[in-house]
Amino acid sequence: MATVIELPVELFKGPVDPDWCPGCGDFAVLKGVQTAAAKLGITPENLLVVSGIGCSSNLPGFLHAYGIHSLHGRAVPVATGAHLANTDLKCVITGGDGDGYGIGIGHLLHAMRRNLDVTYIVMDNQIYGLTTGQTSPTTGTGQKTKSTPLGNHENPLNPLALAITAGATFVARAFSGEPKHMADTIAAAIEHKGFSLVDIFSPCVTYNKVNTYPFFKERVYKLEDENWDRTDFHASLAKAFEWGDKIPLGVVYETDMPTYEDSELAFKKGALVKQSLKTDPKVWAHIVEEMI
Secondary structure, X not given: OOOOOOOOHHHHEOOOOOOOOOOOOHHHHHHHXXXXXXXXXXXXXXXXXXXXXXXXXXXXXXXXXXXXEOOOOOHHHHHHHHHHHOOXXXXXXXXXXXXXXXXXXXXXXXXXXXXXXXXXXXXXXXXXXXXXXXOOOOOOOOOOOOOOOOOOOOOOOOHHHXXXXXXXXXXEEEEOOOHHXXXXXXXXXXXXXXXXXXXXXXXXXXXXXXXXXHHHHOOEEEHHHHOOOOOOHHHHHHHHOOOOOOEEEEEEEEOOOOOHHHHOHHHOOOOHHHOOOOOOHHHHHHHXXXXX
């Protein structure tokens, strides 16, 4: 195993300071991504961060690394294309619950079942923050928002259960109010080979007065303190549904499965961007002959 040389966290500080609301959980997530990359020895030129649209999707602009700020709900397909073009880069996707679990849910499902070797960090504040406080896919039943003044009638989506059953091979949850644990969880997700989902409770202090820092601090506990077996599929799925007085943090599920990249012959010769685009004239002649 190659020796990891830990880098200074300051190396990943972007040229622009974050402009999130004071107290927003996304500040801690940004620091967590920087800390994880530094811990793993990933240099800025070897890190790609892709986002969609939303408050949390501004994250790549505050980070010193390659970054793509894409379209609403389209972070996963854009990241897929960039990653498959250059598999030598560590690819991290960032965004919110509305962007990832709502508008982009179709892309997310297929990326998980393919087991692409990428990490998706979802800053889950259970609200649409950028558009000033509407119900999101993870908003609790009965919660009043601008779009549901009489209370939300829909059941919230369970991202952990969805990820486990869809084929993600690393499924974890963190809380921005536990920054060290969160950074360690992000590092483990990036280090994992396969699709990693990290759902992070990142409170919106402006528009969500229910899922606050005190709300989570009173309820969360760490699976690492309970000798949790993250490899048990059925137990992990049951754990994903644990909600209420106790909410688990940490790696809920992890397994070792072949990735999409392992099965695709095009990557046997290395990253596509480093392969020659020239085709053997004999191959072209055969293709033309087949078409005639």
